[in-house]
Amino acid sequence: MYQIKTYNAIAQAGLDQFNDQYQINKTNDADAYLIRSVNLHDESFPKSLKIIARAGAGFNNIPLDRATKDGIAVFNTPGSNANAVKELIISLLVASSRNLFDAAAYSAHNSGADISLRTEHDKTKFKGSELTGKTLAVVGVGHVGSLVANAASALGMNVIGYDPYLSSDAAWHISTTITRARTLDEALKDADYVTVHVPKNEETTGLIGKEQLAVMKDGVHLFNYSRGGIVNNQAAVEALDAHHLQTYMTDFGEDILLNRDDVVVTPHIGGSTDEAEVNGATQGAHTIMTYLETGNIQNSVNLPNLQVPFQAPYRITLIHKNIPNMVGQIATALANAGINIESMSNAARKDVAYTMIDLDNLKNEEDNKLIDTLSKIDAVFRVRVLKH
Numbered sequence: 106m107y108q109i110k111t112y113n114a115i116a117q118a119g120l121d122q123f124n125d126q127y128q129i130n131k132t133n134d135a136d137a138y139l140i141r142s143v144n145l146h147d148e149s150f151p152k153s154l155k156i157i158a159r160a161g162a163g164f165n166n167i168p169l170d171r172a173t174k175d176g177i178a179v180f181n182t183p184g185s186n187a188n189a190v191k192e193l194i195i196s197l198l199v200a201s202s203r204n205l206f207d208a209a210a211y212s213a214h215n216s217g218a219d220i221s222l223r224t225e226h227d228k229t230k231f232k233g234s235e236l237t238g239k240t241l242a243v244v245g246v247g248h249v250g251s252l253v254a255n256a257a258s259a260l261g262m263n264v265i266g267y268d269p270y271l272s273s274d275a276a277w278h279i280s281t282t283i284t285r286a287r288t289l290d291e292a293l294k295d296a297d298y299v300t301v302h303v304p305k306n307e308e309t310t311g312l313i314g315k316e317q318l319a320v321m322k323d324g325v326h327l328f329n330y331s332r333g334g335i336v337n338n339q340a341a342v343e344a345l346d347a348h349h350l351q352t353y354m355t356d357f358g359e360d361i362l363l364n365r366d367d368v369v370v371t372p373h374i375g376g377s378t379d380e381a382e383v384n385g386a387t388q389g390a391h392t393i394m395t396y397l398e399t400g401n402i403q404n405s406v407n408l409p410n411l412q413v414p415f416q417a418p419y420r421i422t423l424i425h426k427n428i429p430n431m432v433g434q435i436a437t438a439l440a441n442a443g444i445n446i447e448s449m450s451n452a453a454r455k456d457v458a459y460t461m462i463d464l465d466n467l468k469n470e471e472d473n474k475l476i477d478t479l480s481k482i483d484a485v486f487r488v489r490v491l492k493h
């Protein structure tokens with residue numbers, strides 16, 4: 106029986122994917138965590154833990170290096186909530202161009218006998234502009250950014266995308282109407298609207314700061330629905346005070362953003378739709394079952410991808426450092442145990458590697474001894490034995 110531990114609200118439809126080999130939230134000694142935004146940086150992991158599946162895109166809440174050293178595979182669910190974020194960004198583009206929040210707040214407090222007279226007089230304050238023909242810069246053109254770019258283009262906007270690491274797969278999803286910027290400044294300088302859709306990491310922290318804001322045109326609208334810290338909020342507030350930035354909308358609040366008419370803060374709701382939550386939980390559940398039952402890896406964020414159908418009834422998987430002679434040592438340990446290798450596959454990702462070995466014969470009583478021997482090889486982080 107495999108044990109699953111969940112954190113945050115995980116959609117029931119996702120939990121329903123687990124078959125009767127799985128128990129949910131029965132013990133802390135879990136084989137798998139299925140999580141959303143919980144911060145795991147200060148948590149130690151139980152020895153039993155083999156996989157963390159993040160239902161969603163961002164994985165900056167997970168200590169990846171520590172997880173790798175503990176032999177834990179970490180996955181996200183790419184694209185599962187991208188449409189939810191896209192629809193929210195499109196609504197915010199419209200809301201900012203039509204002063205929707207201010208106009209609605211005005212009407213909420215406008216009452217009395219002469220209401221229609223006052224409305225007709227005051228509505229000029231809320232006159233907006235149209236999105237068609239305006240320029241949108243999309244920074245990060247992955248799952249979310251590409252959908253935002255294509256939808257904005259369909260609304261008649263000129264869209265400029267900036268993504269120095271764009272994968273060829275992702276490029277297939279971008280409309281030919283999107284202009285590609287070679288530098289961040291090139292994307293920002295003509296934009297009436299800027300939206301940021303990058304992962305949070307060392308490189309992207311402060312990606313939009315004082316200098317980048319200075320490159321933008323007067324009156325620009327900025328959206329940060331990626332992560333707090335990717336836009337430097339202090340710099341954004343200064344640009345708002347100088348009436349250089351017209352509005353700033355973000356999913357990630359901070360005290361300096363409070364009580365301002367030119368800021369809209371939403372409570373991290375970018376991926377909060379029924380559909381996105383079901384997609385993420387379902388994809389996460391399938392990722393967990395595949396990894397626990399077959400060892401196959403797709404969409405890991407700390408291990409290399411490696412998918413091989415079972416070639417024999419038994420499979421040994423090893424997570425280890427990507428250094429010379431690891432495969433040699435593993436093969437020698439198996440040979441010393443008198444075990445013949447049916448098939449062996451290995452893949453590496455930076456300084457970590459993953460090896461899967463399929464075997465015809467493995468006596469039950471030998472499992473523990475073999476795991477012990479393989480685990481003792483220096484630089485091996487995790488050994489598992491699976492049966493087909």
Ligand SMILES: NC(=O)C1=CN([C@@H]2O[C@H](COP(=O)(O)OP(=O)(O)OC[C@H]3O[C@@H](n4cnc5c(N)ncnc54)[C@H](O)[C@@H]3O)[C@@H](O)[C@H]2O)C=CC1
Binds near residue numbers: 271275309331376
């Ligand atoms: N507010 C919310 O609830 C949600 C927030 N997010 C955030 O949005 C981020 C993006 O999500 P997805 O599009 O699904 O991820 P993704 O991984 O599909 O796309 C991210 C893109 O950013 C690009 N990128 C990386 N560094 C860059 C840089 N320095 N400059 C420009 N582009 C860069 C990558 O090449 C990639 O194409 C997530 O990492 C997450 O933090 C995602 C979903 C919901």
Ligand SMILES: O=C(O)CCC(=O)C(=O)O
Binds near residue numbers: 162186376
């Ligand atoms: O709603 C959630 O779980 C968070 C969505 C998110 O921020 C992400 O997927 O990166």
